[in-house]
Amino acid sequence: MKKIFVAAAFSLLLLASCNKDKEILTTLNDYNIGQQNKGYHFGDKLEIPQDVLDYAEAITISYNDKETSDLSIDPKFFSLGENDVTFNIKTKGGEVLQQDATINVFAKDAPKQMSYEIVNQYPHDTDHFTEGFEAHGDIIYESVGLKGKSKIIKYNLGSKNAILQVPQEDSIFSEGLTVFGDRIYQLTYQSKKGFIYDSNIKLIKEFDYPKEIAEGWGMTNDGKNLIVSDGTKFIYFLNPENPSQIVRTIAVASNTEGYDQINELEYHNGSIYANVWQKPIILQINPANGEVTGIMDFTNIVKQNTTGNDDVLNGIAFKGNNMLVTGKNWSKIYEVILK
Structure with a gap:
């Protein structure tokens, strides 16, 4: 009888402990959702x-193959935007409980809402599924996508005839x-390789991505590094x-929102400009x-040029301090003054 009583008492204790573990994980899960x-x-x-x-003897957080016991938001550990982490809770009873969670990290300051004025419009070839777009004076370099149609083209702004x-x-x-x-320098979508050409678009060599x-999406440079x-x-x-070596990495977020699907890039006057795939906005970063x-917000321009899911805003360049904006299969390039 005594053995049965001890076994029953142990089972109740184990059940209570399991219920408490479950309660703690539920609390942590509800908290992180909130x-x-x-x-x-x-x-x-x-x-x-x-x-x-109160229930934990120690708490650590695992993220991207790193682990820390520091429960502060340290940029050495977290990045802006969503951070999918795992809480590791060592209980006072010696067990280790784990709970996955998402921790959002935002910028402190609100971004400026920047307006623009259209000052010029130029023709753009509607056969061009624009992926890369860069201006040097009145010369445009454009990377055109899609398998079987991909090419690099160099032409004068205002003309649809190729120089090269x-x-x-x-x-x-x-x-x-x-x-x-x-x-x-040019990226490819899913081939995990890029190309380096001379100024006459003659291939010098290929390189592998880190x-x-x-995948390869957008590309620009700041005069020191390639930015991808x-x-x-x-x-x-x-x-x-x-180019197979990463110098450093940043993640993109505002004071209220993390952004992914960062796409076409341009560097100008100390800022990165980026469009977000299938959104009518360009971010200054x-x-x-x-x-x-x-x-x-380029909604008005996008509405005039977009009819489906593919012909989206996807081209940023600078002519002096004026921005040039176009998209995949658009008929126009817009020159705008940023205000």
Whole structure:
């Protein structure tokens, strides 16, 4: 009888412990769901529910193969935007409980709402599925996408006639490009490789993407590094002498929203300009930390040129301090003054 009583008591204790574990995980899960819209800023302390703190002997957080016991929002550990983490809770009974969560980190300052004025319009070839777009004076370099149609074309702004064009293999889906010194760098969509050309668009060599970059999307440069997007929230700075090497990485967010699907890029006067795939906006981004400092709403222009899911805003360049804007299969390039 005594053995049965002890076994029953142990079972009740185990059940109570399991129920408490479940309760703690539910509390932490509910808490993190509730926190997702609030978000944090760098330097903030994570607000862990008190009953979780009372139940835990130690708490660590795992994220991207890193683990920390520091419950503050440290930029060495977190990035702007969504951070999918795992809470590891060591209970006072010696168990380790785990709970997945999403922690949002936002910029502290609200971005400027930037207006514009259209000052000129130029023809654009509607056969061009624009992926990369860059201006040097009145010369346009454009990377045209789609398998079987991919090419690099060089032409005068205002003309649809090519000065130079180089078609690419049918297996290639061309993406972003940038002119860096006397070389032209170009990305491909899912081939995990890029191309380097001379100023006459003659191929010099290929390069492989760093493993962190799954796909090639947008590309620009700041005079020191290549700057690349891959359709996520991240923007990568690459060594132009060795484009397979990542120099540093930033993630993009405003004070209320994290952005992913960062696409076509342009660097101008100390800022990165980026469009967000299938959205009628262009973001002005601080290249030091990824904070969105300005937002331009091009809805009126987009409505005039977009009829489906493919012919979207996807071309940013600068002619002096004026921005040039176009999109996939658009009939026009717009020159605008930013205000």
